[in-house]
Amino acid sequence: MATTAAGNSAWYKAKVKAVTSGDCVVVVSVAANAKSGVLPEKSITLSSLIAPRLARRGGVDEAFAWESREFLRKLCIGREITFRIDYTVPSINREFGTVFLGDKNVAMLVVSQGWAKVREQGQQKGEVSPFLAELLRLEEQAKQEGLGRWSKVPGAAEASIRNLPPSALGDASNFDAMGLLAKSKGVPMEALVEQVRDGSTLRIYLLPEFQFVQVFVAGIQSPQMGRRAAPETVVEPEVTVDSTNGDAPAEPRAPLTSAQRLAVSASAAETSADPFGPDAKFFTEMRVLNRDVRIVLEGVDKFSNLIGSVYYPDGESAKDWPLELVENGFAKYVEWSAHMMEEDAKRKLKSAELEAKKSRLRIWTNYVPPVSNSKAIHDQN
Incomplete structure (x- = not known):
């Protein structure tokens, strides 16, 4: 009604x-x-x-x-x-x-x-x-x-009906990621952002083929959003009968009690998001969700996820969204994917992270600089 x-x-x-x-x-x-x-x-x-x-x-x-x-x-x-x-x-x-x-x-x-x-x-x-x-x-x-x-x-x-290729999510065999990397590394590709998994992970359509893929942003990582743990399958064994004498086993296992069922249910509960995970995701959504973006491909992983830099239009200019995430304390610099990037791009991310740490922005709220073991020159013998 x-x-x-x-x-x-x-x-x-x-x-x-x-x-x-x-x-x-x-x-x-x-x-x-x-x-x-x-x-x-x-x-x-x-x-x-x-x-x-x-x-x-x-x-x-x-x-x-x-x-x-x-x-x-x-x-x-x-x-x-x-x-x-x-x-x-x-x-x-x-x-x-x-x-x-x-x-x-x-x-x-x-x-x-x-x-x-x-x-x-x-x-x-x-x-x-x-x-x-x-x-x-x-x-x-x-x-x-x-x-x-x-x-x-x-x-x-x-x-008008799109001919959608199989999604690369969940089945790497549906997508030749290495072939795309060989053909398009460093070349801006048009894409449309369909989903934001977390602050630094997008699910996009590569245009005009409508290939649906997941993109990890090169050089950075945002707090995780948490996930629902896979439910534990609990098998309650039946009380079987011994075919030779018709007797039941001496100590059959009883069905689960209510308390045991509750404990199993609790073990399958959602894992909580990292601090500032939802904020980072929202920051990204408000800038790139359902927007036309350009992806500069830097690499791929074994699951056919793309690793690249992402830019979105802002008037007549293109904004470096990953850099914005780091500048605002919503992401940290990570070397494992940054090594694929050019030195100038890496330097900008490192510099932005340093400033965010100094200002204790968001994920760096409780940041404490490491204690230096070095001595001033005049104190050294």
């Missing part, structure tokens, strides 16, 4: 952190009183719209799904918006709302270009955009003009 919010006229300001499909954005607070660090976020689906669905890993896109997502991503990512929740659907844990970019209604922009269709009425009364009439008018206009998903060009729908 839907819960309508039509009577609630509250509008909020936020910044778009991610665009997950052609009709859904993830936003974070930009309130003046918002605390620093990881900010509250909310997923908003545009009211009364249905965009084509992107493929999950190993699946197939609906026609025009990628173009639909790309239109909304390029329109909104990283920008401040104003939004209001129109209704919620608790059964699917989703909130539907109206989003404005400046004075432009985002849903109207999407529909006018043909990248989503309009749903006149949801399953429950109240599941409707307050701008439904105008959305329907714009949809009809887009259909007449053959825009977006309403294209009248023969074969356009089939051509």
Whole structure:
């Protein structure tokens, strides 16, 4: 059952952190009183719209799904918006709302270009955009003009479906990482960041092939995010019967008690994140998640993960995001991957780490310089 919010006229300001499909954005607070660090976020689906669905890993896109997502991503990512929740659907844990970019209604922009269709009425009364009439008018206009998903060009729908190669994550045999290194080492490659695993690890699409790979940033390492430990499989042995005499074993093992089950459950609990792990991840997400970036490949590991430098656009210039992480105390310099880099890049990272240590920024909050064993010259005999 839907819960309508039509009577609630509250509008909020936020910044778009991610665009997950052609009709859904993830936003974070930009309130003046918002605390620093990881900010509250909310997923908003545009009211009364249905965009084509992107493929999950190993699946197939609906026609025009990628173009639909790309239109909304390029329109909104990283920008401040104003939004209001129109209704919620608790059964699917989703909130539907109206989003404005400046004075432009985002849903109207999407529909006018043909990248989503309009749903006149949801399953429950109240599941409707307050701008439904105008959305329907714009949809009809887009259909007449053959825009977006309403294209009248023969074969356009089939051509819009991406041919996704197998993901390199979890199966190194799906990707010739060494071949890519031999061909592209030191050459900037276009990519799109789809996920941020932690502050210094990205999961990206290499474009235009849409090869999905994991990238470790060369020369640095951020605090880890923790992970869920693999659940321990507990086998309760059955009480077997000796076939020779029909007797049970002398000391059969009883089923686990409630206390034992609780202990097993506790052993499989999540491992906690390192200090500043979530902050480093959020710092990275706000700069590169769902952004176009350039990867300069430095090396690969045995699991076909790429190791490289990453740059993202900032106006007319390209920002060195790994250097920003170190400068802000969200990452440390690591030699195991830095040795692949040029000397000037290594020097910048080392210098940035030294300054962060001096200022005791974030991961260096409790940093204590090592005690020197050397003596002043005048004290030496």
